[in-house]
Each structure stands twice: as C-alpha cells, then as structure tokens.
Amino acid sequence: MLLCMKNYSQFFSLAFISMFLTHLSFPEYAAADMPGNETDKLALLAFKSQITEDSLGVLASSNNSFHFCNWTGVTCSNEQKGVTGLNLNGKRLAGTLSSDVGNFLVIKLLDLSGNSFHGEISPELGNLGMIQNLNLSNNLLGGVIPSDLSNCSSLTSLALDHNYLIGQVPPELGSLSELRKLYLGSNNITGSVPASLGNLTSLQELDMSYNHLKGEIPRTIA
C-alpha cells in the first residue's frame, strides 16, 4: 500500500491518522464508556496486592493499561454500574483474601475456588449485599465461618468445602432464605448441626460431610 503512495505528505497524513486512531482506541481513552465504580477498582487492586503467587501470570495484565472491567476474571455490568463477577477458579493463585473484597458494591458471583488462598475468611464478606454465588472451595482457608455471611441475603449458593475451617456452623446461616446449595464438607468443623438450618426452605443440596460434627441431626432439617 505504501508503494502506491504518490507523495510523502499523503504518507505522513495517513500515518498521522493511524496514530490518532490507535490513541483513540487505547483503553485509557475508552474508560469513560466502561461500566464500573472506582470503589470496585480499589477493591480489585487490594485483592491483587495480597496475592503472593501467580505462576500462570493471570493477573499480569490486571494493570492500568486496561480498564479493570477487562481484567482477567472480571465481569462488569452496564446496568448495575460495576463489577458483577470475579471468577478466578483454578488459577493457581496463592495469598490471603483482602478484607476489601467486601467492598464490591454489586458483585453477584465470587468464585476463587481451586486455588491456594490461606488465612481466614474476612467477616467483611458479609457486606456483599447482592452476592448470589460465593465459592471458596478447595483452598487452604482456616479460621471460623464468619456469622456475618448470613447478612448476604441474596446468597443462593455457598461453597466453603475442602478447606481447613474450624469452629461451629454459625446458626445465623439459617436466615439465608434464598440458599439452595450449602457446601461445608471436608473441613475441621466441630459442634452440632444448628437447628436453624431447618429454616432454609429453599435448600436443595446440603453437604457437611467429612468434618468433626457431633450430636443429633436436628428434627427441623426435615
């Protein structure tokens, strides 16, 4: 195409236009059109800052060259004006879970299953008012199950199985009226099965296998 050019000025004007277009389509310039609240970006950066291992390099491009709605695993919604999903299932990530993860305003799906996150589940996750699906299964998480998770009143699926959780099942979880799946299996949970779980009238699947539970199965479960 360059060979067909009649003169240099045509070449330079074309080059100028193409440079201009390149700049126009550069992510930073398109950021205004992307959904997402700055609060979500800060939460994502805080989340990223506590990841100590990323052998697959999945978070390498989670930087300012790209709008955060385009970062690996992130889903944004125009209608909801923010991050509605963070799915980093099986990405060989290690580190702790920043309590800032509780700052996502409109997140519905948080799936960090199948990684090597350790440390505790932050009670701040109880701030996720719109979350429907929380999957932290198959990690190295310890500590207790925060009763604050019962504040996530839109939860339909809660998977904390295959970790090192200790303590009792918080009776407060019985208030999660939308809950259809509750997976707590393969942890070190102790105590008895709370009678309040009988209040989970939407429940379809309950797995508490491979723990250290004792006592009777409450009649309310029926």
Ligand SMILES: *[C@@H]1O[C@H](CO)[C@@H](O)[C@H](O)[C@H]1NC(C)=O
């Ligand atoms: C987001 O990613 C898509 C697909 O890779 C790309 O077409 C688009 O320009 C990117 N937008 C921003 C703002 O980064």
Ligand SMILES: *[C@@H]1O[C@H](CO)[C@@H](O)[C@H](O)[C@H]1NC(C)=O
């Ligand atoms: C971002 O979220 C904050 C806190 O909820 C809110 O006050 C603000 O209006 C939001 N900004 C946009 C652009 O939606």
Ligand SMILES: *[C@@H]1O[C@H](CO)[C@@H](O)[C@H](O)[C@H]1NC(C)=O
């Ligand atoms: C962002 O990530 C991309 C892909 O890994 C890389 O090429 C680019 O240099 C990074 N930008 C910054 C500002 O770090």
Ligand SMILES: *[C@@H]1O[C@H](CO)[C@@H](O)[C@H](O)[C@H]1NC(C)=O
């Ligand atoms: C949680 O994620 C794992 C994959 O890592 C998947 O096998 C499992 O079905 C998920 N659990 C729920 C309840 O969605």
Ligand SMILES: *[C@@H]1O[C@H](CO)[C@@H](O)[C@H](O)[C@H]1NC(C)=O
């Ligand atoms: C959850 O709700 C309880 C009772 O209303 C409240 O004390 C607690 O601070 C809430 N936790 C979070 C993380 O919002």
Ligand SMILES: *[C@@H]1O[C@H](CO)[C@@H](O)[C@H](O)[C@H]1NC(C)=O
């Ligand atoms: C879990 O329970 C097993 C069996 O009682 C015990 O050997 C192990 O040390 C416990 N692990 C944690 C993290 O509490």
Ligand SMILES: *[C@@H]1O[C@H](CO)[C@@H](O)[C@H](O)[C@H]1NC(C)=O
């Ligand atoms: C939940 O169940 C417990 C024990 O079965 C019961 O005492 C309590 O009133 C129930 N709470 C709600 C909100 O239904």
